[in-house]
Amino acid sequence: MSICFINGKFSPTDQCGIPVTDLVIQRGVGVFDSVRLYDGKAFALTAHMKRLEKSARLARIDLDDGAAIEKITGVVREGAKRPDCPDGGNCIAKAYITGGDVNENGRFPKPRHFVIFESGGDTPPDEYKLGIALQPTGEGRPYPLAKSVNYLVGLIEGAGRDDIRECLYCPDGKITETLRSSFFIRREGRIITAPVGMVLDGVTRGIIVELARENGFDVEERCPDVSELAKADEAFLTSSWKEVVPVVRVGDAVIGDGKPGPAASRLRQLFKANIDKWLDK
Amino acid sequence: MSICFINGKFSPTDQCGIPVTDLVIQRGVGVFDSVRLYDGKAFALTAHMKRLEKSARLARIDLDDGAAIEKITGVVREGAKRPDCPDGGNCIAKAYITGGDVNENGRFPKPRHFVIFESGGDTPPDEYKLGIALQPTGEGRPYPLAKSVNYLVGLIEGAGRDDIRECLYCPDGKITETLRSSFFIRREGRIITAPVGMVLDGVTRGIIVELARENGFDVEERCPDVSELAKADEAFLTSSWKEVVPVVRVGDAVIGDGKPGPAASRLRQLFKANIDKWLDK
Numbered sequence: 269m270s271i272c273f274i275n276g277k278f279s280p281t282d283q284c285g286i287p288v289t290d291l292v293i294q295r296g297v298g299v300f301d302s303v304r305l306y307d308g309k310a311f312a313l314t315a316h317m318k319r320l321e322k323s324a325r326l327a328r329i330d331l332d333d334g335a336a337i338e339k340i341t342g343v344v345r346e347g348a349k350r351p352d353c354p355d356g357g358n359c360i361a362k363a364y365i366t367g368g369d370v371n372e373n374g375r376f377p378k379p380r381h382f383v384i385f386e387s388g389g390d391t392p393p394d395e396y397k398l399g400i401a402l403q404p405t406g407e408g409r410p411y412p413l414a415k416s417v418n419y420l421v422g423l424i425e426g427a428g429r430d431d432i433r434e435c436l437y438c439p440d441g442k443i444t445e446t447l448r449s450s451f452f453i454r455r456e457g458r459i460i461t462a463p464v465g466m467v468l469d470g471v472t473r474g475i476i477v478e479l480a481r482e483n484g485f486d487v488e489e490r491c492p493d494v495s496e497l498a499k500a501d502e503a504f505l506t507s508s509w510k511e512v513v514p515v516v517r518v519g520d521a522v523i524g525d526g527k528p529g530p531a532a533s534r535l536r537q538l539f540k541a542n543i544d545k546w547l548d549k
Numbered sequence: 550m551s552i553c554f555i556n557g558k559f560s561p562t563d564q565c566g567i568p569v570t571d572l573v574i575q576r577g578v579g580v581f582d583s584v585r586l587y588d589g590k591a592f593a594l595t596a597h598m599k600r601l602e603k604s605a606r607l608a609r610i611d612l613d614d615g616a617a618i619e620k621i622t623g624v625v626r627e628g629a630k631r632p633d634c635p636d637g638g639n640c641i642a643k644a645y646i647t648g649g650d651v652n653e654n655g656r657f658p659k660p661r662h663f664v665i666f667e668s669g670g671d672t673p674p675d676e677y678k679l680g681i682a683l684q685p686t687g688e689g690r691p692y693p694l695a696k697s698v699n700y701l702v703g704l705i706e707g708a709g710r711d712d713i714r715e716c717l718y719c720p721d722g723k724i725t726e727t728l729r730s731s732f733f734i735r736r737e738g739r740i741i742t743a744p745v746g747m748v749l750d751g752v753t754r755g756i757i758v759e760l761a762r763e764n765g766f767d768v769e770e771r772c773p774d775v776s777e778l779a780k781a782d783e784a785f786l787t788s789s790w791k792e793v794v795p796v797v798r799v800g801d802a803v804i805g806d807g808k809p810g811p812a813a814s815r816l817r818q819l820f821k822a823n824i825d826k827w828l829d830k
Contacts, residue, residue, distance in 0.1 A: 272569060285566035286574065288553060288663055293567065293647070295700040296577045327701060328708055366574070374708020382569055410691040411702040418699040419576040420608060421692040427609055427655020 271352055273343045274382035278350065281384055289369040290380060297367025297376060298417040299323035304388065304508040308348045308357030310548040311508060315471045317341045317363075322469075323414035324365045329376045336365065336381060343383045345548065353385055360388040360509060364417075388509050396536070399516030399528045400433040402426075402446060402505075404494065408439030409447075412468050422447035436518055442491035445470070449505035451515070452476075453492050453523075454531045460496075463489040472506040472539075475546065479538045485531065497521050502529025512536035552633055554624045555663035559631065562665055570650040571661060578648025578657060579698040580604035585669065585789040589629045589638030591829040592789060596752045597644075598622045603750075604695040605646045610657045617646065617662060624664045626829065634666055641669040641790060645698075669790050677817070680797030680809045681714040683707075683727060683786075685775065689720030690728075693749050703728035717799055723772035726751070730786035732796070733757075734773050734804075735812045741777075744770040753787040753820075756827065760819045766812065778802050783810025793817035 270281035292298030301320040304311045321337045331337060344361045347353055361383055368378035405425035410418045426435030426447055434447040444462045445451050450473035452461040459480050461473065480487050497503070503515040503523045512535050514528030551562035573579030582601040585592045602618045612618060625642045628634055642664055649659035686706035691699045707716030707728055715728040725743045726732050731754035733742045740761050742754065761768050778784070784796040784804045793816050795809030 274569065281570060282568065285568045287563065287566045288555065288645075288665060289562060290574075292574055293571075293579065293645070294581070294643070294698060295704065296579075296698045297701055297704065298574065298577075300575070327705060362575070364569075364574070371704075373711060374704050384569060407692070410699060411688070411705060414701075414705075416701045417575060417577045418691060418701050420578055420695075420697045420699050423576065423578065423652075423655050424608060424692060424695075430654060 269352070270354055270384060270386035271347065271350070272382055272384045273347060278347065281386065284382065286366065286380055286382075287369065291367030291369065291371060291376065292364075292417060295367070296416065296418045297327065297329070297371075298364060299327055299329065299415055300362055300364045300417060301415060302508060303344055303361045303363065305348045305353070305357050305359050305361055306543070306547060308353065310344055310348055310361065311543070312471045312475070312546040313341065313344060313548050315474070319415060319469055319471065320363060320365065323416065324379070326414040327367070327376070327416060328374055329365055329367060329379045336379070340365075340381055340383060347383060347385045348548070354387045359385055361385050391510055391513070395510075395513050397528070399514035401431055401517035402434060402436040402515055403429065403432045404436045404438050404519045406438060406440075408437050408444060409468065412444070412466065415468055419447065438494050441494045443494060443497075444491055446505055449507040449510060451505050452503065453496065453500040454502045454529060455492075455496060455500045458486045458488050459531060460488045460490065460492050462491040466491055470506065472508050472511065476506045476512065476535055476539065479542065480535060483538055497523060500524060502531060504529070504532035504535075511539055550633070551635055551665060551667035552628065552631070553663055553665045554628060559628065562667065565663065567647065567661055567663070568650065572648030572650065572652060572657065573645075573698060576648070577697065577699045578608065578610070578652075579645060580608055580610065580696055581643055581645045581698060582696060583789055584625055584642045584644065586629045586634070586638050586640055586642060587824070587828060589634065591625055591629055591642065592824070593752045593756070593827040594622065594625060594829050596755070600696060600750055600752065601644060601646065604697065605660070607695040608648070608657070608697060609655055610646055610648055610660045617660070621662055621664060628664060628666045629829070635668045640666055642666050672791055672794070676791075676794050678809070680795035682712055682798035683715060683717040683796055684710065684713040685717045685719050685800045687719060687721075689718050689725060690749065693725070693747065696749055700728065719775050722775045724775060724778075725772055727786055730788040730791060730794075732786050733784065734777065734781040735783045735810060736777060736781045739767045739769050740812060741769045741771060741773050743772040747772055751787065753789050753792065757787045757793065757816055757820065760823065761816060764819060778804060781805060783812060785810070785813035785816075792820055
C-alpha cells in the first residue's frame with residue numbers, strides 16, 4: 269500500500285488530498301522529483317533534492333530559504349525506513365512542491381509539499397532483454413530547465429499505440445529526451461546525448477555519462493538529428509527507475525539491427541556494480 | 550465567497566479538494582474552460598463547452614459519450630442562478646476535467662470533474678484607458694489545440710516584472726498568443742491574428758474576428774512576425790474575462806504611439822452592443 273507524507277504526517281495515500289484552489293490543479297504550477305529506494309536506501313538523494321530546489325526556484329515557488337528542501341529530504345529518509353514503506357523499501361518516493369493557492373504576479377509564496385511512497389511497478393524483464401519502442405514527436409518538453417508536472421503534451425504524443433513505451437521529443441528535428449527519461453544513441457563508436465539545458469538535468473543521465481567516460485567510452489553532448497537514428501548502432505534511455513533500457517525502434521524506424529546493443533548492457537552493468545556510491549548511508 | 554460543484558453538490562470552494570493521486574496533480578493531466586457570467590447568464594456557454602469537450606478528447610480523457618459535458622453544462626447554468634453565486638452572478642465559472650487516478654497507456658478512463666464559481670477580479674479601468682504591457686518570450690504554449698492546465702512555462706516567462714501583465718508567446722519569432730488571451734495587431738489597415746491551431750481556439754477571439762469582418766475590418770489570420778510589432782499601429786488582446794484590452798508595449802518596444810488604438814475601442818464597443826447574442830437565455 270502506498271503511503272504519503274502530507275500536512276505533517278504519514279497516511280495511506282488514498283486518504284490524502286489537496287484543495288482545488290491549489291495552482292498545481294488549476295494551472296500546472298508544481299514541480300517534483302522521483303527518488304528510487306533500494307532496500308530502504310535512497311538513490312542519489314542529494315542530487316535529486318538539489319534538482320527539486322532548482323525546479324522550484326525557476327518556477328518562483330517560495331522555499332523558505334531552503335528549509336522546505338531540508339524537510340522534504342528528511343521525509344524521504346524517514347519514509348524509506350518505515351515498516352509500511354511499499355515493497356520493503358524497494359519503491360519510489362515522489363516529492364512534490366505545488367504552487368499553493370496564492371499567485372502574486374507569477375510568484376508563489378504559499379506552496380504545499382507532499383511525498384508519496386509507492387510501488388514503482390516492475391519493469392518487465394523483456395524490456396531489458398528485447399528493448400522498447402518510442403514514438404517520435406516534433407513537440408519539445410515544456411521548459412526542460414525545471415522538472416515540472418506539465419507532462420500532458422508528451423503524454424498525448426506518446427499515447428494511442430500499445431507497442432509504444434513513451435514519446436521521444438524531437439523539436440525542430442533535433443532529438444532531446446523522452447517523456448520520462450534521458451535518451452542516448454551510439455554511433456561511430458561514440459555515445460551521444462543531448463546537453464543539459466536542452467533537456468532535463470537527468471540524475472541517472474549524469475551518472476551514466478560519468479561512468480561511460482571513466483570506462484573508456486567517448487561521450488558527445490549534443491542533440492542528435494532525427495536523421496541520425498537510421499545511422500545509429502544502438503540507442504537506450506536512462507532514468508532512476510529504469511536504470512538503462514535499450515531502445516530498438518523509434519516510430520517505424522528500427523535502430524541498428526533491432527536488438528539491444530552492447531553499450532546499454534555494459535553501462536547498466538557498471539551502474540549496478542557502482543550503485544553503492546550513490547546510495548544514502 | 551467562491552462556491553464549487555464537486556462530488557455531486559455545491560460547497561464553499563475552500564472545503565473542496567481532490568486526492569493527491571489525481572494525475573492533474575502528478576502530471577498536469579487536466580483540461581478546463583472559463584465561462585464568464587453576466588448577471589447570472591453564461592456567455593457563449595455552448596462554444597466553451599464544445600472546446601472543453603475537444604480539449605478532453607485530445608488529452609484522451611474519457612467523457613462517457615458526452616454525458617460528462619452535458620452534466621457540466623447543467624452545473625454552470627445551475628450555479629449561475631444560485632443566490633450564493635459570487636458577485637450576484639457576475640463572475641467566472643471555471644470547469645475542470647482532470648485525468649483521475651488511472652493512466653491506461655496515455656488514456657484516462659476515470660476522470661474527475663468540478664466547477665468553481667469565483668469572482669473574476671476587477672480589470673482595473675486603467676487597463677482599458679491606458680493599455681497594458683506584455684513580456685515577449687521565445688517559448689510557445691504547450692499544445693495549443695487543447696486548453697490544458699499546463700500553464701507553468703508561460704507563468705515563468707511572464708513573471709518577475711510588476712509592470713508586465715502576462716507573457717506573449719513568440720516561438721521561432723512568430724507571435725501566437727498570450728498566456729491567457731488571444732493577441733491582435735492592426736497594421737496597414739488590417740487586423741492580424743494567429744490562426745486557430747497555432748493558437749488556442751479562443752471563443753472571444755472568434756467572436757471578435759466575426760464582429761470585425763461584419764463591420765468592415767479586413768482580418769488576416771496569420772502569425773505576425775515579431776519584427777512587425779515595431780510597424781504595428783496598435784495591438785490588443787481578447788478573452789472572455791477582459792473582453793478587449795489594448796496593448797501598448799511589448800517588452801521595451803512601444804506599440805504605435807504608445808496609446809490605446811481605435812480598433813480595440815471600436816471592437817469592444819461592438820462586443821458590448823452585441824453581447825446578448827451570446828448570452829445564455
